[in-house]
Amino acid sequence: MKEICINDHLKDTETDLATAVACSLMEAGDSDAYLYLAEGIYHVYPDRTYRKFYAVSNNDPGVKQILFPLIGKKDITIDGNGSHLIMHGRITAFAIDGSSNIKIKNFKISQARPFFTQGVIVSSEPGMVELEIDSSVFPFTIANSRFTAIGHDWASSEIHNYLEYSIETRCVEYDTGDHYGNARHVTAALTDKGTVKLFTGSNEIHRPGNVLVLDHEKRNAPAVFINQSRNIDICSMDIYGSSAMALIAQLSADLTIDGLKVVPQPGSGFMVSASADATHFVNCSGKIRMQNCVFEGQLDDATNVHGIYTTVEEVLSENLVVLRLNHHQQYGIKYLRGGDRVEFSDTRNLQPTVYGVVKDCRLLGDRLLLTEFSEVSGKVMKGMAAENATTSADVHIVNCVVGKNRARGFLISTRGNVLIEKCELSPGGAGILVAGDANYWYESGRVNNLVIRDNVFVNCRRYIHWGRAVISIDPVIQESPDNKYYHTNISILNNHFVLTDKAVLYARDTHGLVFKDNTFEMTCDYPLRHIDGPAVHLSNCMNVEQDETGDELCVG
Secondary structure (H helix, E strand, C coil): CEEEEHHHHCCCCCCECHHHHHHHHHHHCCEEEEEECCCCEEEECHHHCEEEEECCCCCCCEEEEEEEEEECCEEEEEEEEEEEEEECCCCEEEEEECCEEEEEEEEEEEECCCCEEEEEEEEEECCEEEEECCCCCCCEEEECCEEEEECCCCEECCCCEEEEECCCCCCECCCCCCCHHHHCCCEEEECCCCCEEEECCCCCCCCCCCEEEEECCCCCCCCEEEECCEEEEEEEEEECCECCCCEEEECCEEEEEEEEEECCCCCCCCCCCECCCCEEEECCEEEEEEECCEEECCCCCCEEEEEEEEEEEEEEECCEEEEECCCCCCCCCCCCCCCCEEEEECCCCCCEEEEEEEEEEEEECCCEEEEEEEEECCCCCCCCEEEECCCCCEEEEECCEEECCCCCCEEECCCCEEEEECCEEECCCCCEEECCECCCCCEECCCCEEEEECCEEECCCCCCCCCCCCEEECCECCCCCCCCCCEEEEEEECCEEEECECCCEEEEEEEEEEEECCEEEECCCCCCECCCCCCEEEEEEEEEEECHHHHCCCCC
16 A cells, blocks of 8 residues: 655645645555645645536535545545645535545644624614624625625625524524525625624514624535545544535445534634535435534534435336436436436325336436436326435434534435434434425435434424424425325434424324334423424324323423
8 A cells, every 4th residue: 555645745835735635646546545644734725726527416516626536546545634724715625536445534624714704793673783793704895785705716795694693502593594585685884883784674683792694605615525436434524614515425335424523613703614514415325324423503404315306307208218307406416327226206295106227327418317217117207206216325323413503403315224323413493304305305215214212302493494393204295195105114212302392293194103212301491382282293194103201291
């Protein structure tokens, strides 16, 4: 095995790491190498990074600027020895593509200028909030009443969303939430004393002393991107910020995430870490193991595991079908390969009625997939949903902590065996969401065996927009056929719920549901909600085992 010190290619006067990385990867070749970096702080600029166009599911497609392009590699380890990489601009630290047996460990990743702006609320009245913003940390300009965030190689006059954070809890303020609809119409003015007034058009009054966070960025540059790769190990990595998801893996197999921390940069005072999900897995297979991780402050979910639903655009012949990728952040993803088994269903109920085996699949542009089947069990109809029933990963999540993030904890939509245990979850919305949707996000699919045990859920669902209950089993189905169910075999055992909301479990269209041996306590941390409603709400569920405790919560 070749052992390569990246610092050997780094000149004493050079602050940009990209050239040294490129030289080291060239020396390493395509296989059997150990690359390491001496512990230190390194600045990374986009000018000399590797560039390649990628369609990244649930992120935005485009040319990615990549520090470590691990493309067509095998048996490679990269050890940062605790090094801190400071990114100046939209840079993906690691892109692992078409590779196998890759291990990345002991890195810290942050942004020189975060892709958000935060300021302390000085005053507020209907339609206006006044902020004190540190322009040395969050450079900006105001011209023609537009607030523009300024970065190294980017500038954004967009405010996609704004969120109010409690200065005491460092969480999104209780019962507030998103402002996507009116955020894009926000105007700004600089006052004589140097504060910024934002004119929101909203009647909401924000609390002085709290922090307002402005989100400027699309999902351009995930920190870690894994594509069509196998046996990947991400170990002991801290990600303090990214312009998209912290880690996204697609069309890959056998992934281990151990000791990943996606958290706001220590000592910074930041409320936000990643601009989107902490981790995300799309049409992956084999086993995903995630352990000893901490996900805090991200602007979306902690983890989402799912596949892709396409819809039938055109039936050319009995064995030749054109499928449509419907969500703009799925364009360009060829999620079917030869030998994959496809299930076709009505989008209204997602019950499979036709099955096929893929012979070949090719992209037509970036939105259509010309798909040939070696065999089809029945008649495929225009408008049907199509799901890859082959690429479904087993998932084991253990000893992980989730909290202080905008949205939910773990989103699970995979047919594999899933075990979530010994975790502490305190997201703003549902702790765990089990969905499936061929109408909006187009994220498949059905769950066949999920065990949720020995976890602690603390003050979940502080914002009711993000989940119907602490554990929400809620596929997006318009019709529920008699004696047919979307999810099967879900067990929720021996968990402890600390509740500010009596809605513990919502479940629909599920066969084989066990909710037993869980314990509950009501908290005074926030005002109690839904104290008169049921703790467990079931709709079209069959073969349910439930002890009486769930609906006997004592509130008072």
